[in-house]
Amino acid sequence: MALFGRRVVPFRSAGELDAMAAAGAVVGEALVAVRAAAAPGVSTLELDEVAESVIRAAGAVPSFKGYHGFPGSICSSVNDVVVHGIPSADVVLAEGDLVSIDCGAILDGWHGDSAWTFGVGTLARDDEELSEATRLSLEAGIAAMVDGARLTDVSHAIEQGTIAARERFGRHFGIVAGYGGHGIGREMHLDPFLANEGEPGRGPRLVVGSTLAVEPMLTLGTEDTTVLDDDWTVITDDGTRAAHWEHTVAVTEDGPRILTTRPAGA
Template identity: 85%
Template sequence: MSEAGAIVGAALVAVRAASVPGVSTLELDEVAETVIREAGAVPSFKGYHGFPGSICSSVNDVVVHGIPSADVVLAEGDLVSIDCGAILDGWHGDSAWSFGVGELSTADAELSDATRISLEAGIAAMVDGARLTDISHAIENGTKAAEQKFGRSFGIVSGYGGHGIGREMHLEPFLANEGKPNRGPVLVVGSTLAIEPMLTLGTTETTVLDDDWTVVTDDGSRAAHWEHTVAVTEDGPRILTVRPRS
């Protein structure tokens, strides 16, 4: 899984480097697919329940599952969330990264940072003997800590969260991004989860568009999405979707 995850990390770094004004999200999709296939892996998103892309490309008020399109062209100041997955020798890696096209507004930059802080809090809680919702609670507390740090509120998107991962991209259990601790399955060495907080600058409520994929905020506020595939080890949590330093 770490080898599959490293390919995902490399694809995300390549996509971020290509994310400049005037580039379409379809072009970003082609960048990711090329990296994945040249590494000997297969894009796990492409064809998944009919999804047409190798990445989910979610821009501004799109939370998740944005379909790559020649009609969606990046502009200066856009907040972009790229979700990407790869399969190598039957094992899955899954990761998402939010970043700006050029200079982000202060609010958008803090939103992305808050989502990263929430992810890191969730990862830190993924230890041997913890229970599933200990991670949910840690993500929620990470969001609260970010609110204190930045002096603004963030919406934790309702109904979406992380999941088990391994020989399939989506496995039980569902991992909520908020909730009370000490509930759900006990984590053991070798447990793997995709941890993925999604925050907004406004509402927690979303709508799926007519394409049956694209999830947008109901109030038009911007959203961010950060995700890593993580394993429990004897030495603590291990991120399996490490991104190469660019």
């Protein structure tokens, strides 16, 4: 897409952003319901059923289910699983687990995509700091979603958010290599790819209405990962735990707008 001869991140009208926000609100509601259901002894397949029930009750469709053959309505990634964990009756949550839930929904043809990380019961301090560092990196990336910015300004902001978190907590957090955010609209994954680190000032420009899924993924150790034989599940190579936070975000005249809001008080 071009605007005045320049490459820009694809953009939507105000009405289309409202439609995306409606889809995003369904995702937020599903994530809150999943977190409420997550407890020791509960399987990730049961969490998947919770999410699908919420999504369909809202008149939406789970965007993950059947996507390139993926069997679930959520990606449920526990402990050393970074992303794309397949919900399973065999994965049963235990006290102290670190859980990342990624969820998507389609409503009236528009997509919402969001993820967050939380603990089952009481988390170890390391895991709390990892999740908080990832959340802070997400916030830094969102803050860079402004009219006139370049794509890699967002990448650089995420990286700087991670560096600031390293300094705040006095420890290393690995930025997962090869994974990142993406364009989103009437399809879940659109160009451009949004890296979670890099030099600023490069790539297409953001304009009012541009939409991106911003999603940092950090670990307590390595940046390197392996995809398991199921062709989906991504794990850290050193077995350290990982966290994943994501929002669908739009550029507006008034600054960044989060389209995947969660219910008040969540």
